[in-house]
Amino acid sequence: MSAPIQAQPGIEYPFPDRPAPGTTLCIAPGVHWVRMALPFALDHINLWVLEEDDGLVVVDTGYGLDETKAAWEGVLAGFGKPVKRVIVTHCHPDHLGLAQWLAERDGAPVLMTQGEYLAAHALWNQLPGFCTPDMVAQFRTHGLDEARLEALSRRGNAYRKGIPALPGRYQRLYDNDLIRIGGNDWRVMVGYGHAPEHAALYCAAQNLLISGDMLLPRISTNVSVFAATPEDDPLARFLYSISTFKQLPAVTLVLPSHGSPFRSIGIRVDELHAHHAARCAELLAACEVPRSAGDLLATLFPRALDTHQVMFAMGEAIAHLNHLEHKREVCRVVGSDGVVRFVKSN
Numbered sequence: 001m002s003a004p005i006q007a008q009p010g011i012e013y014p015f016p017d018r019p020a021p022g023t024t025l026c027i028a029p030g031v032h033w034v035r036m037a038l039p040f041a042l043d044h045i046n047l048w049v050l051e052e053d054d055g056l057v058v059v060d061t062g063y064g065l066d067e068t069k070a071a072w073e074g075v076l077a078g079f080g081k082p083v084k085r086v087i088v089t090h091c092h093p094d095h096l097g098l099a100q101w102l103a104e105r106d107g108a109p110v111l112m113t114q115g116e117y118l119a120a121h122a123l124w125n126q127l128p129g130f131c132t133p134d135m136v137a138q139f140r141t142h143g144l145d146e147a148r149l150e151a152l153s154r155r156g157n158a159y160r161k162g163i164p165a166l167p168g169r170y171q172r173l174y175d176n177d178l179i180r181i182g183g184n185d186w187r188v189m190v191g192y193g194h195a196p197e198h199a200a201l202y203c204a205a206q207n208l209l210i211s212g213d214m215l216l217p218r219i220s221t222n223v224s225v226f227a228a229t230p231e232d233d234p235l236a237r238f239l240y241s242i243s244t245f246k247q248l249p250a251v252t253l254v255l256p257s258h259g260s261p262f263r264s265i266g267i268r269v270d271e272l273h274a275h276h277a278a279r280c281a282e283l284l285a286a287c288e289v290p291r292s293a294g295d296l297l298a299t300l301f302p303r304a305l306d307t308h309q310v311m312f313a314m315g316e317a318i319a320h321l322n323h324l325e326h327k328r329e330v331c332r333v334v335g336s337d338g339v340v341r342f343v344k345s346n
Contacts, residue, residue: 015261019035030052031050045094047060050182058102062098064101086108096163097162100163110170113172119196119197129226139314144297175188208253220275300317
């Protein structure tokens, strides 16, 4: 959720126009770009419709709003074909939100990884380690002020607000699975760090990568630590995961969940590595004296944050500090007030 990153020369955006809500833009034979609104500062999500002779495969579904349902009805009416499969890259509400609704509409199965399916049920049902009280307790331990903690508590289970109903069954995706769609194979590329078991899809025949949230063109993907795994290092796994995309051909067109389709994967991956290295360097410099994640929010995000953004910002601050701790560049200390702080290692 970091501020936009200035793109280096060499990244190509071949589609100057974006589809209006409720419309599609064909970007390759049988591959259609759909753009839906989101009720956040990040105000849109890209969704993908893959066409077959007898039906459609939908990749990601949008946030669970009546307006999004209406937009989908307009899109699907334009094809005049049923939805045969619904593929969900990961469990976040803007991706999973209407999966059950779309699946029920035409009797389609939902395909996703086990990590995303189980995490969705944990978050939706507010299980220990994935519930709002545990998140608030985690952020209190990391020094977030009481006013913002109270705002997060009042917000309640925001996850469920974006997902009216969850799939009760699914077809499990595994890394390197091949999914046959419209005469072409799409290879599942599982990545970590942004979500438990995020599934990107790569089609070698068409030189296309549906990257989900793992690779975005102008903003950095949020990488957060859950209360269930308080000392985890998701940033290391995220950086490793996006490096695997560099094996793909330079001509590959990346279809991200936010922003516009782009080429030059290697350049973008290098930018993201440099971005997170710079973030870590800023934090390390600030930790000459013990500092908590709450203390360091303004260092990472020197702008006003709404409550939704504070949740992501705290998760990301903890993730970067945990990463530095795993690299033995900072040490974790717990004060008499119970707050976790980090200080530069000697």
